[in-house]
Amino acid sequence: MLELDAITAGYEPRKPVIAGISLSVRPGESVGLLGPSGCGKSTLARVAALLHRPDAGRVVIDGTEATGWRHRAPRSQRTAFGVVFQQPRLSADPRLTLSALIAEPLRATGRAAEAADGAREFAARVGLGEDLLGRRPHEVSDGQLQRACVARALILRPRWLVCDEMTAMLDASTTAALVRVVEDYRADSGAGLLAVGHDRVLLERWCDRTVHWSEPAA
Amino acid sequence: MTTSTVDAVTTPVLDVRGLSVRFRMRGGRFIRAVTDAHFTLAAGERLALVGESGCGKSVLASALLGLLPENAETAGSAVLGGGPGAGGGSGPGGGSGPGGGTDLLAADERTLARSIRGRKVGLVPQSPAAHLTPVRTVRSQLEETVRELLRTPRAALRKTAEEVAERASFPADHLDRYPHELSGGLAQRAATALALIGDAPLLLADEPTTGLDRDLVERTVDELARHTGDSRALLMITHDLAAAERIADRIAVMYAGRIVEIADAGDFFGARGPRHPYARGLLDALPERHFTPTPGMPPELGALPEGCAFAERCARVSEKCRVQPLFEDAVACHHVSLDAPEALEAEHA
Ligand SMILES: Nc1ncnc2c1ncn2[C@@H]1O[C@H](COP(=O)(O)OP(=O)(O)O)[C@@H](O)[C@H]1O
Ligand code: SF4
Ligand SMILES: [Mg+2]
Numbered sequence: 198m199l200e201l202d203a204i205t206a207g208y209e210p211r212k213p214v215i216a217g218i219s220l221s222v223r224p225g226e227s228v229g230l231l232g233p234s235g236c237g238k239s240t241l242a243r244v245a246a247l248l249h250r251p252d253a254g255r256v257v258i259d260g261t262e263a264t265g266w267r268h269r270a271p272r273s274q275r276t277a278f279g280v281v282f283q284q285p286r287l288s289a290d291p292r293l294t295l296s297a298l299i300a301e302p303l304r305a306t307g308r309a310a311e312a313a314d315g316a317r318e319f320a321a322r323v324g325l326g327e328d329l330l331g332r333r334p335h336e337v338s339d340g341q342l343q344r345a346c347v348a349r350a351l352i353l354r355p356r357w358l359v360c361d362e363m364t365a366m367l368d369a370s371t372t373a374a375l376v377r378v379v380e381d382y383r384a385d386s387g388a389g390l391l392a393v394g395h396d397r398v399l400l401e402r403w404c405d406r407t408v409h410w411s412e413p414a415a
Numbered sequence: 416m417t418t419s420t421v422d423a424v425t426t427p428v429l430d431v432r433g434l435s436v437r438f439r440m441r442g443g444r445f446i447r448a449v450t451d452a453h454f455t456l457a458a459g460e461r462l463a464l465v466g467e468s469g470c471g472k473s474v475l476a477s478a479l480l481g482l483l484p485e486n487a488e489t490a491g492s493a494v495l496g497g498g499p500g501a502g503g504g505s506g507p508g509g510g511s512g513p514g515g516g517t518d519l520l521a522a523d524e525r526t527l528a529r530s531i532r533g534r535k536v537g538l539v540p541q542s543p544a545a546h547l548t549p550v551r552t553v554r555s556q557l558e559e560t561v562r563e564l565l566r567t568p569r570a571a572l573r574k575t576a577e578e579v580a581e582r583a584s585f586p587a588d589h590l591d592r593y594p595h596e597l598s599g600g601l602a603q604r605a606a607t608a609l610a611l612i613g614d615a616p617l618l619l620a621d622e623p624t625t626g627l628d629r630d631l632v633e634r635t636v637d638e639l640a641r642h643t644g645d646s647r648a649l650l651m652i653t654h655d656l657a658a659a660e661r662i663a664d665r666i667a668v669m670y671a672g673r674i675v676e677i678a679d680a681g682d683f684f685g686a687r688g689p690r691h692p693y694a695r696g697l698l699d700a701l702p703e704r705h706f707t708p709t710p711g712m713p714p715e716l717g718a719l720p721e722g723c724a725f726a727e728r729c730a731r732v733s734e735k736c737r738v739q740p741l742f743e744d745a746v747a748c749h750h751v752s753l754d755a756p757e758a759l760e761a762e763h764a
Contacts, residue, residue: 234599234628283626324712338469341712365626368467368654369700374708395628402702 198223199245199357199389204254206237206244213252214240220391220408222357224259227383227390229400232410239361242393246278246359259356276306279350279388283362285342289334295341296320296330299348306353319348323378340371347375351382358383358390365394376403427455428616428648429479433491434520436471436478440486446717448474450672451491453742456648458616461640463659463680464652465697466669470713472652473541475669476621479519479650480536481527493519495535496616533564537615539607539639541622546606547594553580553605554590557612564613583608584638600631604638611642618643620651624658636662656701660684668694671713671724676746690746693725723749 200221207213215237222228232238243249244256250266257263258274265271282288289298297304299319300312308315320330323344334342343366350358358379364372380403383390394400400407436449448471456462464472477483479493494516522531532538540546548556557576561567567575577587585604594602603623610618620639624632632655640662643649653659659666659680666683668676668691676691689695696709711728714720722737723729729736735749744751 233630326712328715338467340468366468366654368465369656369697370709371467372708373700373702373706376706377708396702397629399702402706 198257198259199391200255200257201241201245202255202257204241204244204251204256206240206249206251206254217254219254220245222389222391224356224389225383225387226406227392227404229404229407230391230393230410231395231397231400231407232393233395236410238393238410242280242359242361242391245391246280246357247275248280272306276302276353277356279353279355279358281343281346281350281358281360281363283365285339285346285366286334288346289342291334294331294333295325295337295345298334298345299330299352301349302353315352316348319352320345322351322382323348324374339366340368343367343371343375344378347378351378354386356386356388358388360390360392360394362394363392364399365396372399427457428460428496429456429650430494430516431455431479431491432493434475434478434493435490436474436483437488438484438486439488440717444717447672447719448716449478451742452674454667454674454677456617456650458648459643459645460665461643461649461651461663462665462667463663464650464667464669464674465654465656465659467697467713468654469716470669471672471716472669473621476538476619476650476652479619480532480538481519481522481524489520491520495519495531533560533610533613533615535613535615536617536619537610537613539603539610539618539620539623541625546609547602549594552591552593553585553597553608556605557590557608560609560612579612580605580608582611583642599627600634603627603631603635607635607638607642616647618647618649620649620653622653623651624653624655629657632658633661656697668697671719672716673724673747674742675725675748678745690751691748692729692731692750696728723747 198221202219204218205213205216218241220230230238240249244251247263247266247270255262258277263270263274293301296316300316303309303312303315316330325341325344325348329337329341360379364375379390382388392400392404431452431454434449434452438446438448440446452475454462466472478489483489496516517531519531554576557579558572561572561575561579565575577590580587580590583604585601585608589597589601597605618639623639624635627635636658639649639651651659651663663680666678666680667674668689670693676689676694678689683689689698693709699705700708709728714724714727720726723740726732726736731750733750740747740749
């Protein structure tokens with residue numbers, strides 16, 4: 198279970214972007230969080246994925262309360278999450294080849310020996326062929342780069358996925374393809390999903406249930 | 416071609432024939448970003464150019480603005496404002512096309528800078544925040560463009576800039592803000608206001624709604640449609656099919672650098688559905704329809720196959736498809752079928 202309990206968070210003291218928000222996702226469940234831009238849903242997603250420390254409230258991951266965020270989070274908790282953002286160019290190191298990008302989490306957790314095989318396996322899952330793996334981000338399209346970012350999010354086989362507007366920049370076919378990759382992964386791993394976005398039709402089709410920002414406490 | 420009879424009354428604002436763009440790369444390789452595009456745009460018409468990222472849409476737009484990089488080579492023509500009554504004014508080096516218009520591919524940089532960009536073609540850019548100068552307020556940017564394009568005297572600049580802002584529904588009380596102090600929607604309106612200043616007959620919008628909420632997408636494209644009115648033509652480049660459906664009269668579908676289908680928007684999104692298998696797949700991928708992706712990815716533009724570029728992913732592929740299909744009767748496919756049972760079914764899914 199991923200529990201967000203009365204979360205208050207923001208970027209400046211005394212100016213919370215979100216205040217007292219609660220939301221939980223059961224193991225294996227997919228929850229879509231719908232809301233307009235600027236409402237704070239991305240902030241909540243970052244708190245959930247242990248990337249942003251809240252000012253108040255608790256995050257409980259599979260029964261254990263989170264006590265550290267970002268690099269201060271214990272490795273076992275940090276690696277429980279796979280995260281995909283809207284803009285692949287902002288979250289991809291431009292110096293890395295796609296292969297290195299996909300394998301980054303393996304290297305960062307001292308598993309460099311598995312990098313080459315892991316990158317190949319997960320690249321195949323997202324439909325990236327060998328010919329693209331040696332390229333750098335500026336040599337591929339947004340859609341191809343986002344495929345690599347999804348592979349990177351899955352490579353440590355996380356129990357929880359957080360996708361923040363994962364497909365907002367993508368065309369319909371790439372959107373459907375990446376949603377399918379995520380759903381195939383969830384079907385064989387049992388991972389839970391928090392998908393944040395503003396596209397109601399997409400989230401309702403994708404997720405078990407959707408929650409509107411005006412009424413998260415679910 | 417879509418329009419077979421072009422008479423004096425309906426002379427297109429833009430007439431694109433056989434437009435190709437390729438980039439010369441190291442080692443003598445070429446990237447064929449746009450191949451043999453044909454389309455026309457009349458006043459009052461709104462054409463949406465759709466296709467997945469990297470298929471060549473932005474390169475086509477850059478070609479129309481004369482903004483291609485050094486290593487680009489072009490072929491074909493893109494004549495703006497041909498025919499009688501069009502205010503030529505192209506002058507020397509204007510690359511005049513049939514009927515006295517300006518061939519945007521042949522025009523020199525001086526002509527493009529002085530009489531085309533902003534004046535004949537207004538660009539609503541892909542990322543407005545990046546297009547606006549970060550260190551200057553919206554007011555000062557509007558005033559500068561007003562002075563440049565309209566030669567408005569200093570004393571009247573302030574008032575004209577405010578009128579221009581209002582035309583794009585940009586709120587007057589935000590004029591003294593810097594671009595980073597604007598929401599995505601307001602930045603988009605500021606960029607639109609800039610694009611409208613020269614009263615250009617052709618509006619070119621490259622992914623004007625990327626990253627915006629559905630509400631804002633709708634508002635933005637509605638505003639573009641309103642600005643197009645009866646006297647301008649709009650070419651909107653987008654990967655957002657819902658945005659295209661909302662305002663376009665016609666849809667042009669691009670795949671691997673080629674326009675593979677041009678259709679009436681009503682037919683394309685309605686019961687008939689798209690005729691090209693790629694376009695069919697694009698609609699089927701929508702979450703409100705089948706939500707099924709077309710397998711695979713488009714070929715590299717630097718290594719296009721001999722025949723139809725969609726063959727590797729196409730369910731209807733046959734021997735014939737080893738030969739590039741011609742763009743005939745508004746579609747480029749050897750196996751076009753007119754009935755569209757899947758599309759009908761999908762509407763009820
Ligand atoms: N200056 C350039 N040199 C070489 N290739 C380029 C250049 N600019 C764009 N391309 C390539 O042209 C193709 C089409 O790109 P683009 O028009 O931006 O696609 P879209 O707008 O449809 O997403 C891509 O393969 C892209 O990498
Ligand atoms: S020409 Fe052949 S391969 Fe290409 S889209 Fe038509 S049927 Fe498919
Ligand atoms: Mg583009």
